[in-house]
Structures are given as structure tokens and as C-alpha cells.
Amino acid sequence: MKEDALKVIKDVLGKGRKELVEYEAKQVLKAYGLPVPDEKLAKTLDEALEYAGEIGYPVVLKLMSPQILHKSDARVVALNIKNEDELKKKWEEIHENAKKYRPDAEILGVLVAPMLKPGREVIIGVTEDPQFGHAIMFGLGGIFVEILKDVTFRIIPIEEKDAWAMIKSIKGYPILAGARGEPPADMEALVKMILKVSELVDDLKDYIKEMDLNPVFVYNEGEGAVVVDARIILK
Amino acid sequence: MEVPKIVEELKPFFEPKAVAIIGATNKKGKVGNVIFENFKRNKEKGIFKGNIYPVNPKLDEIDGYKVYKSVKELPNDTDLAVISIPAPFVPATMRDIAEKGIKAVIIITGGFGELGEEGKKLEREIYEIAKANGIRVIGPNCVGVYVPDTGVDTVFLPEEKMDRPKSGPIAFVSQSGAFAAAMLDWAALAGIGIGKMVSYGNKIDVDDADLMDYFIYDEQIKVVTFYIEGVKDGRKFIEAAKRITKVKPVIALKSGRTEYGAKAASSHTGSLAGADVIYDAVFKQTGIIRAEDFEHMFDTAKAFAKCKLPKGDRVGIVTDGGGAGVMASDAVAKFGLKMAQLSEETLNFLKENLPPHAVAGNPTDVVGDTDAQRYKIAIEAFVNDPNVDAILVIVLFQVPLLNEEEVIEILAEYAKKSEKPIVAVAMGGRKTEHYAKLLEEKGVPVYPTPERGVRALADLVRYVKYLEKVKGE
Numbered sequence: 194m195k196e197d198a199l200k201v202i203k204d205v206l207g208k209g210r211k212e213l214v215e216y217e218a219k220q221v222l223k224a225y226g227l228p229v230p231d232e233k234l235a236k237t238l239d240e241a242l243e244y245a246g247e248i249g250y251p252v253v254l255k256l257m258s259p260q261i262l263h264k265s266d267a268r269v270v271a272l273n274i275k276n277e278d279e280l281k282k283k284w285e286e287i288h289e290n291a292k293k294y295r296p297d298a299e300i301l302g303v304l305v306a307p308m309l310k311p312g313r314e315v316i317i318g319v320t321e322d323p324q325f326g327h328a329i330m331f332g333l334g335g336i337f338v339e340i341l342k343d344v345t346f347r348i349i350p351i352e353e354k355d356a357w358a359m360i361k362s363i364k365g366y367p368i369l370a371g372a373r374g375e376p377p378a379d380m381e382a383l384v385k386m387i388l389k390v391s392e393l394v395d396d397l398k399d400y401i402k403e404m405d406l407n408p409v410f411v412y413n414e415g416e417g418a419v420v421v422d423a424r425i426i427l428k
Numbered sequence: 429m430e431v432p433k434i435v436e437e438l439k440p441f442f443e444p445k446a447v448a449i450i451g452a453t454n455k456k457g458k459v460g461n462v463i464f465e466n467f468k469r470n471k472e473k474g475i476f477k478g479n480i481y482p483v484n485p486k487l488d489e490i491d492g493y494k495v496y497k498s499v500k501e502l503p504n505d506t507d508l509a510v511i512s513i514p515a516p517f518v519p520a521t522m523r524d525i526a527e528k529g530i531k532a533v534i535i536i537t538g539g540f541g542e543l544g545e546e547g548k549k550l551e552r553e554i555y556e557i558a559k560a561n562g563i564r565v566i567g568p569n570c571v572g573v574y575v576p577d578t579g580v581d582t583v584f585l586p587e588e589k590m591d592r593p594k595s596g597p598i599a600f601v602s603q604s605g606a607f608a609a610a611m612l613d614w615a616a617l618a619g620i621g622i623g624k625m626v627s628y629g630n631k632i633d634v635d636d637a638d639l640m641d642y643f644i645y646d647e648q649i650k651v652v653t654f655y656i657e658g659v660k661d662g663r664k665f666i667e668a669a670k671r672i673t674k675v676k677p678v679i680a681l682k683s684g685r686t687e688y689g690a691k692a693a694s695s696h697t698g699s700l701a702g703a704d705v706i707y708d709a710v711f712k713q714t715g716i717i718r719a720e721d722f723e724h725m726f727d728t729a730k731a732f733a734k735c736k737l738p739k740g741d742r743v744g745i746v747t748d749g750g751g752a753g754v755m756a757s758d759a760v761a762k763f764g765l766k767m768a769q770l771s772e773e774t775l776n777f778l779k780e781n782l783p784p785h786a787v788a789g790n791p792t793d794v795v796g797d798t799d800a801q802r803y804k805i806a807i808e809a810f811v812n813d814p815n816v817d818a819i820l821v822i823v824l825f826q827v828p829l830l831n832e833e834e835v836i837e838i839l840a841e842y843a844k845k846s847e848k849p850i851v852a853v854a855m856g857g858r859k860t861e862h863y864a865k866l867l868e869e870k871g872v873p874v875y876p877t878p879e880r881g882v883r884a885l886a887d888l889v890r891y892v893k894y895l896e897k898v899k900g901e
Contacts, residue, residue, distance in 0.1 A: 318697025322706045325662030330697045344700055346709035348666060354897050355713055362712075403695035426695055 195396045197224035202400050202427065211427045214257045215264075216304050218423035222406070225393040227386060228419045232306035238284050242277055244305040251275050251308040256287045260298040262424065267294035273308050309421060312410030313369060313378050317387060319349070319394050319404035327394050327401070331387060333365040334408040341365075350395040356387040369411070378411045382418040402428045431645055437564050438634070438642045440532035442624060443578045444508035445478050448530070450499065450521060451512035451537075452482030454490045459512040459536060459584040464490060466581035476579025481506060499524035508532045510572065510582050515539035518568070519553045526561035533558070534582055535567035541630045542569055555632045564638075570629025571605035574612060576622070577648070583625075585609045596621015597650035597733045598726075599643050601636065603657045605629060611655075611722065619868050620726055621733070623648045635660065637668035644672050651732035653725050654680040654716075666714055673715035674898055677732045677891045681719045682707050715894040717887050724883065730873045731884035732891070735849035740817035741889045742768035743882070744810040745791035747822035748798045748830070752855060753791035756820055756878035763886035765818075774813040781805045796827050800834035807838065811846045818885050819846075822853040822878060825860045832863045840870035849888055853881040 198221040205213055213221065219229040231248065234257065235241035245252045256269035264270050268290040271283035284303065291298050314334030321327050325348050332344030343364045347355045360369065360380055371377040386409065394401055403426040411418040447467060451460035468491060470476035480493060481502055487495040496502050499509070499521060509530050511518060515537050525533060535554070540547040551568065558565045566572060572582030576595040583590070593615035600615075600622050602608035608627035615622055624646070628634055636654060643649045652672065659665045672678055684703065711718045719725035743765050747753035760767055770778075770790050778788035782802055787793035792810075794802035803821070810816045821839060825832055843850040852874045854864040864874040875881035 316696070318695060318700075320695065320698040320701040322662070322701065322703070324659050325666065325706055325710055328701060328706055328709055330700065338696070338700070342700060344705075346701060346705050347713050348662075348706070348709055351713070358712065403698045405696045407696060424695060 194224055194226075198393065198397060199400075202397065206400075206427060210259050212259065212262060213425040213427070214259055214262070214301060215255060215423055216257050216301070218404075218425040219420065221393070221397075221425060222420055222423060225389050227389050227393075227406075228382075228417060229423075230306050230309060230419055230421070232304050234302040235305050236302045238281065241284060241303055241305050242280060245274070245277070245280055248305060248307050252280070253304075253306045253308055254280070254283055254287060255304040255306065256291050257301040257304055258291060258295070258298040259301070260295045261291060267291060269294070309410060309419060310412075312412045312418070314408040315369075315383065315411055315418075316344070316405065316407040317390055317409055318406065319390065319401065321402055322348075327398055329359075329387065329391055329394070331359045331383075332363055333368060337363075337365050338407075349391045349398075351388070351391045353384060353388060356384040356391075359387065360384065376413045379414050379416055379418055380411075383409075383411055386418060386420075400427055402426045432641060434638055434641045435645045437531070438638065440507040441534065441564075441566060441573050441626075441634075442575050442580060443478075444532070444580065446481060446503065446505045446507060447478055447580075448481045448483050448496070448499065448502050448506045448509045449512075450483040450509055452484050452487075452490060452495065454487065457586070460484070462584045462586050463510055463512060463536070463582050464493075465586070466583070467579065468493070469587070470579030470581060473579070475577070479503070479505065499528050499530075502528060502530075504529075506530055508534070510534045510536065512536045512584070515547065515550055515568070519550060519557065522554050522557040522563075526557055526563060531561075531563050533563055533565045534570070534572040535565060536570060536572055536582060536584060537567075538569040538629075540568045541632075551630065551632050558633055565633035566626065566631075567629045568632065569605070571608050571627040573627075574622070574625040583609060583612065591616035593620060593622045595648075596623055597648060598622050598729045599639075599646070599649045599652045600625045600655075601639050601652065602627045602655040603629065603631070604655060607655055611726075615726070618726070619865055620730055631660070635664075637661065637664040640668040640672040640678065644675050649676065651676060651729050652678045653719075653729050654678065655722075655725075656680055656682045657684065662710070666710060669710075669714035669716055670898075673891075673894065677717060678715070679717045679719050679725050679728050679732075679887075680711060681722060681725045682711075715891070715898065717890060723880070727873075727875060727880050727884045728887040730868075731849070731851060731888055734843070734871055734873045735851065735888060736847055737892050738818040738849050738885070738888055739892075741765045741893075742815060742817045743820055743885060744768045744770070744813065744816035744818070745820045745822065746794065746803065746806040746810065747791050747824075748794050748796060748803075748827055749822065749824045750787075750793055750795075752822045752824065752853065752878055753793055756822060756853070756882055757791060759879040759882035762879075763882055765882065765886055765889060768810075768813070768816040770809075771813050771815050774809045774815075777809050778806065796824075797829055798827060799829050800831050800838055803835050804838045807842045807850070811842055811848060817848060818888065819848055819850045820853060820878070820881050820885060821850060822855075822881075823863075824856065825854060825863045826856055833866075836863065836867045836870060839867060839872050843870075843872045849885065851875065851881045851885060853878050
């Protein structure tokens, strides 16, 4: 567990980088059993076509570059690709966009991922406080975090009761509990995720500075949750 | 339960056998004089039972007390030293103290780390000496310790300018000396009993965590209040807080609410994490109740000091004014409590025993022509109703037929014999304040508004819920 995650981190540090690209961050998360989509890093167009075939259309392409961390700003994400022709076209397009955004961008590959069905969006994050050490954050995604700042923190490591208290303490909790006739979200899956992030960061606290799992899609009760995008910043 | 060594280490601060007052002087108003006077006065009153040894190289005696020229000359029973000499002389004195074998030191003197690098160097020097010799230090730059029961009083604000509160089950810890002094003075006026006060200033050694560990074993203390500006060792604080909140409630007032994290954050999470939300997290996780302001802190502290803990969150309200009852009901919702659904039996009892124009229900309104007996009927009914966990009694003492002393007796009697917490609300002016004070003295916490009374009940409930959560861990 720890060894696999540490290997990814040490590789990145070895290359003189302080920030993991999405693909690397997800490898770290996966090492701790956090649910990430079944996705692969393609180095060539042929690989991308092969992986897309395995995953099954529609797919998503995300270009991975240490110089491009705000992927939507650089327009290097292509969603809902329905077939091979479209994939070929989008492959060119995101590479061109990358070049325009950062001509010097080093391209590690393109992440080929399944098009996920939408869920309720939440954010799980980590920051480091100079007095108390690492703290974990939970909140609803989108405007709830951006504008209303409806988030809650706890100091790592946390216990299961803390994870439950976090989920229940945000103002947007009714959205997870099931407002306006919606079924409740899979909160047990969320609790597990929050606890795993706490465990991961507690193990790797000497390396990790900050972390955003944003967004995480949480599905209806019993259907789980998945990390859609992730960033990890090292010390 | 094995008593940790911190309890033995801190004991001389609170009940010394003999105190050396280093920098004692006969010059009125000087810090070294006020502290000496405090101990002398308490000795004369028979409260301070230890010996008092003034230390000053320039004097032979003060007010009939022999003055020692140096620490080296001090009798061997000295177990506490209170230092009020200028900062640059403190390290040398600390060395003498170490040689003498005194293990508890309060450094009142300012002019250390708060002034910059020079002062920080002095602090480090003092700390090294303390550490190497097993000496515990409170301060520097503080007002030290106040314990009404043992007569320890290093607060250098003279008694004629600052009242001292009576003893009680509340411990009060303050980083700031000025705030500590102001609060003691105010607590004296408000009739709030403070069992122990510690102001640790720059806290080079004894800190919040040490004091929390000490108070776990202090039988006199039922609730601990903290005024905190900043915590140095966050992890130590969290561990100690988790230990004490399992045993007694802790209430913290943390200043700097609006402060933002100055550090540059590159993640989304980092940008949302100011210092204040982190403190919030720490308090929630450790079961510490966070106070909005000092009124909130002491409102809640006195509820813990005087009340039994509720079994649940259902509140019953008795009032003699409809408006005040509505305000209280609003506050019940605002603070996340529930209005109790009275049992049939209770409702019937109330209807049978109260006059027809009184309102039986929750709130029960005994109305403006009430006498004390209607209160007794309503309180009796609420105490016996299994659907009621906590009782808020609003007494508008202004109503014409209410015998004040009688209703006070009734409230005090039920507060004492009932297993449920009972708090009172008395809104009004000068006369009300007088009766509120009498009621407080009889062991019932009284609040000037329904909102503040309900908030105190809500904190009791919150603490009970925290205890339920940590139980079995």
C-alpha cells in the first residue's frame, strides 16, 4: 500500500517536480484502495484507440503534462468521445491546444477514461497547518465550495465518527441525504473514502503538502463513489 | 487511575508550602509589592497556610517579614518562586533557583519574546535551565496564578483596584494577563466562582495541554475555560484535549476569528483553510466547546458548574410572560434543540392545577398574575415528565403577585433535587439583577435573556452528545 504510493511520489520528486499530474495522483490514491475510474495512460494514438476499445465508448481524453495543471483552462480535456474517428480528431485537437497554451509543455501521455455517469459532486481535500499538522476537508462541489465555502475540516488522523460528523455538519447535507424526493447518496462510501484519505496522508505526511480530490462523484446509496479528478502537491 | 507526573509537578503552583517572592519590595504599587501584599493579606486571613519569603538584596525586612538577600539564602522548604525582577536578571536567578532545588517558578516579568529576538534569546536560556533541572515555569510576561482556596495570588493588580472572585468549580486559563485580570474582576461582580486561574503569558513551558492534564485530576474543578490566542504544539494540545473532555467539559474562547492563513496555498483546499477553520476543526474533534465571546464562555461554564447533565435535547419552558416564552422557543430551534412534547399526564396535571387562564403546554405560561405556587406546579410537572430533558424557567420578577424569595426557594429546591438541568432566565433591571444574584447564590444559573439561557442548555446537550460518541472507545 504505502510502498506503491511512495514509489510514485519518489519518482515524481526524482524528476524534480513538486506536483503530481492527475494520473500520478490517482496511482497514489489507488494504492490506498480509493475508488478511481478504470483508466489508462496512452503514449500514442494507437494506444489510445486500443484502450478506448477496451474501456468501451464513450470515453474521455485528458492530456497529462506537468506544465498544464489547470486542464480545462488549457482545453486539453475532451469529453464524451463516441467512436474511433472522433477520438483521432480530439487527440489532435488537445495536443494542439496544449502547444498553444504552453509551447514548452512536456507531455507525459493522454489519460483514456470512461465517460462517467454524473453523480452528486463532492470535494475531499487536504492542507497542512503549521500548528496542528495536516487537516482534511470535506464539502459539496461546484458552487457550494466555490461561492458558499460550505466545507468542514478535521485534523488528521480522523476516526469514523469524525468522518460522519463532517458529512453531517455541512449546510448542504440534505442534498446528500436526499432532498426533493431524490434517493440518499452513498454516504458509507464517502465515509470510507474520507477515512482512506486520512490514512494515506497520515502515512505519507512527510511528503504530502496539499491535496484536492475534486470532484468526487457520489452515487445513490449502495452504488459507491469515484474520484474524478485529483491533485497532490508535495512538500 | 494512575496519576501522571504533571499533577505532582504543577501542585506547588497551586498549593505551595513556601513561596519566595523574588523582587518583593515595600514600594506601594510596584509589582513585587502587590504580590507580596496579596500573600501577606491571605496569610493574615488564614487562607494562605505556607511561608512567605521575600527576596531582595537591598532590604532587611518588609512589614515584619524577614527579607532574604538572595535565592541561595532561602529556607529549604521553598517550593515556589515568583519572579518580578527585570528580564535581563532572570537567567542568573533561574540558575540559583536550580541550585536551590525549587521546581516551580512563575515569571511575572515582561520584556521577553514579545519584544523580539533579544527577549527570545533570554526565554531560550531560561527554558534550557528549567529543562535541565526539572523546573516547571509559568510565564514569562503573565499575571500567574490565583487560587482563592489556598490564598495563592500572584495577580499584580491591587485588591483596591481589582476584585477577586470567590472560589468555585470553574478553572480559568488565559494567555493574556490583562484579559485574565479583567475577567476575574468581572467574575467577582457576577458572582461566578473561580477555583483556579492561570495566566501563562508567553508560555515557554507550562501550556494549555499541561493544564488540561492537571485539571483532569483536580477534584475541585468541574469545568475548564480557556482564553487562547495561539497554540504552539498542536498535536500535544489535541491529545490532552481528548483526554480531559472525556472527564470534564472544556470551553474555549479563541481570538483571531477573522484572521486568514497568510501562507500561499496552491490547492483549492489550502485556499479555504484559514487558521480559524482549523481551530474550529480541532475544537470539534476534541469535544471542546467553542465560545463566541466571554459572555458565552462564562454563561456555559456556570451551567456546567451548577447543572446536572441532560439525558437528551428536549427542552421544557415555564414562563410568566408570553413574549419571553416565544423568544425562548425560537432560541430552542436556533440552537438545534427540541421543544419537549409534554405527556398527557403532565398536560392534565397542569390543567387541573393551574387556573384556567394560564396556558398549559410547552411553553407553560403561568401568566402575569402568577404567584410562586404556580411555578412550583409547572416545574414539578416538567421534572416528572419523562419527555422533558432540560428545563428553562423564565421569571419576570416584575409581576405584582409574585413573592420573589418564595419563587427563588422553589427554583433552588428543584434544581437541587431534580436529575434534570434547570436554568433560569430573569429579564429586567436593577431589582431583577438583585433577585437574579440571590438565585445564583442558591445554585441556579440565571441568564439575562432567553437566548443566552437556551444557548447554555444547548452546550450542555452538545457535550452530552460528544460523551456518547466517545464512550466505549
